[in-house]
Amino acid sequence: MSEMLQKIDNSIIKKNESFAAKAETLKPTLLQREQRPERIVRVVPDEQVIHGWRVEQEEAAVAEHLPARVLGKGDQVIVDFGDHQVGSLSIKIKPVGSPPDAPLYLKLTFGEMPVEMAVPFFEYDGWLSRSWLQEEYVHVDVLPGVLKLDRRYSFRYLKLEVVDTSPKYKVSFEDICCTTVTSGDRNRVRELHHSDPELQAIDRVSIKTLEDCMQEVFEDGPKRDRRLWLGDLRLQAIANYDTFQNNELVKRCLYLFAAFPNDKGQVAANLFIKPEVIPDDTFLFDYSLLFVSTLHDYYLVTKDQETLEELWPTALRQIEIGLEQLDERLIVQDSEIWYSFIDWHPELNKQAPSQAVLIYAMKQALHLAELLQDDSRDVLRRQIDEVQAAAIQHLWSEVEQYFVSGKGRQVSWATQVWMVLAGVLDKEKSRELLLRLLAEQPGIPLMTPYMMHHLIEALIQVGERDRAILEMKQYWGGMVRDGADTFWELYDLHNKKFSPYGSYLINSYCHAWSCTPTYFIRKYKL
């Protein structure tokens, strides 16, 4: 540990002790709730449903029917908690037959989706670690007894498989209990009574998604990566302001990022929280700039002047670092390496959308600088004009009537959406651009709820509220129709088995960056 930290310390990390200490004092108390399964189910193949697996009820009234099931070697049972859960698990196990003359060998499989109950994890061959797949093999030496699993799981379904007992006894499961954890207090969420049941449902699933991602920090996903990513944080924060209102948690996360910049002052793309805070060695052009945006949004809601003043230098530094990456034309220097996130599409060129994110962040920085009456504001104003002019001069294609990106002059949705959000064109031209984009469907499409969020935001910004609702109902409503209890990390209407990781088994099905419909519905009163 110490060796590793030192290496990071010595080479790149400049820890701000005061910020780190402040973040520590803001650590939330987790709220706990006991949840029990609602029914016993099985999964059956069905090509009509997502991933090809459908859940069928075997028994309701788990408390009555589960203890009556006696399981021996090779037997299994699947319980359905009825909704997405994040927490630890305990199972009360009773032996049936002779006294247990050998340990119980039990396999547990947790799934957010029915497919995780059906497809054996050993078939997984994606490139992310299989350690994310939620399975446990456990020996229970003393029966009857309560098996306590202290890890935190993210799931709705739980499969219990008896690997072995002995020829002389079997087992039954008398009680299964998940102790859920969250730092989002449901009591603070205003009830919504929407006239449109579809929006009502989308709002509910959004809030559940956000709740389950709110832990000691805003995590990106409780199944995976369970980590504080800046891009997710920004969206969680805005969804939080009109729901759980845990603004202290946003503040904590801002201080955490500000506490662990590299030696240039750039904030990391994400932070590991345990055993102590460690910034990842991944730095992303867009994510670092979105620190500015997150601080900007936080201040507008909270008017927390002290935090703004303390974190402003960090925010401004992200703009300066972004500007350092511009070429002599004042255009973001493109690169083959993974320097900017933007979206998961494997062919997406990042240059133009990164340019747009820079302009977007600079305008928010200017707003903050003006509020602070900071000396930087005049320079910022000039720089914005220059960088924006460069974008129009070098990235706008008169022929194609789209912004283009990279050597290949790629047209992508992400570029148009971010240019609109950055306000590079006036409102009417932005509106025309977006509507043409939707009509013509050119180039590289959007791949994630993260980028879909930005499309919706852009549509609202140009006054296309109805179109925004339509797109939201099609996309997030599509997830609800496909059975989402919480919104998914990945959802492609045209390829529902899409995963950038080589297997949809490893996708996160409760993912922070997908939680923003509640923000749109509540903030813009859609």
Added chain:
Amino acid sequence: MSEMLQKIDNSIIKKNESFAAKAETLKPTLLQREQRPERIVRVVPDEQVIHGWRVEQEEAAVAEHLPARVLGKGDQVIVDFGDHQVGSLSIKIKPVGSPPDAPLYLKLTFGEMPVEMAVPFFEYDGWLSRSWLQEEYVHVDVLPGVLKLDRRYSFRYLKLEVVDTSPKYKVSFEDICCTTVTSGDRNRVRELHHSDPELQAIDRVSIKTLEDCMQEVFEDGPKRDRRLWLGDLRLQAIANYDTFQNNELVKRCLYLFAAFPNDKGQVAANLFIKPEVIPDDTFLFDYSLLFVSTLHDYYLVTKDQETLEELWPTALRQIEIGLEQLDERLIVQDSEIWYSFIDWHPELNKQAPSQAVLIYAMKQALHLAELLQDDSRDVLRRQIDEVQAAAIQHLWSEVEQYFVSGKGRQVSWATQVWMVLAGVLDKEKSRELLLRLLAEQPGIPLMTPYMMHHLIEALIQVGERDRAILEMKQYWGGMVRDGADTFWELYDLHNKKFSPYGSYLINSYCHAWSCTPTYFIRKYKL
């Protein structure tokens, strides 16, 4: 739990609360010791060694070489603790590379023998529960960290396999520590300086076997079944008297058996100790009778009059129950069910050896009755004469010059050995019988160290000390030559892969009933 216990309570168990309470007060404090691996090894196929697998050293100085090994997905390392260990495990794990961005998924395999490091446990298809095979799959969410496995393992070798980390980091193992447990205090064992190095080695391995089986009770084997069996207890007790001298532990075990008889008063063949004492629903003719023998041996060593007086009624009741199983000829009624243990040979008929065990136990009961001046002694004397006469009349074959057993008039070694131990023939005839048995090698052979113990005891009893040593060197010395750190549950010189369970993977390689050579060497000054 309660339901199950009640069922047993209501139907057959008559718990003696006072005896149970006394056993509880005698619960030993376990002695702990920290043990670390001695070397890094690999296992290589070698048809010349037992099970076909040999251990080769890769590195000595584990403390230096192990932390330097960096393991990623699919990598493994095997460490050798240098001797058999019984205890829990902790491993200090360090990440190497980027901060760990996914849990570590680790597989641990514990082995008493090299074969357990080589043959995948999923190939196991024996009839005992695979839950006995010592493997764990563990997710480690926080690194660096110390993985603590609280189960108790029985092993010399430990294989660590990295199922997965992530593409961004690997791990190394900085420290591995086993905290061993035993209720046998080494400081109480007198050092032996034997002129014969082979007997010296056999004595050492015997004592290590006994030490590792001495836990909260005398267990049959720390890997399997981890349970108090009466047949094992009797042999452990006599090995204990001349070594660890934990006579309180013998007393505790006697009280435990006496505390949980069935409604007839018969003591169970074995007891489960956790979560509370439960007698197994297995009752064996010979094992119940050996309660008498264990009490007899205990009293002769300790002269503990109070225990003798308290437990005498239980002992006498075992004789009465034994006698109830006799037919009108006063011969044990044979049966197809597993009514008596004697030995593991699948074709062994139990009638005649059970008759001999009955006579053996009756004679020890008479000895105790005489010491107690108990009213039963005259009846016992008469019964012994009758049952012994019946044995000679109905079970001795003049034609074969052996005792025979069952309808098929089977000749087995177990029968002859037990008849000698029971003193059914006079000493000279007994000697002739044993020597003829060894010369002619007829019928069903002995299969286990348990029955080998009785052969050695019988040889010594008839004055054949040299032959006893020869047999002991051949059998237990064979195990030592085959690499035993502790003596094995099963050992067949002619079939070293023998297992009554369908796979030698599940055999116990540290087994109480094999620990008695130290008793012979020390008690009889061999």
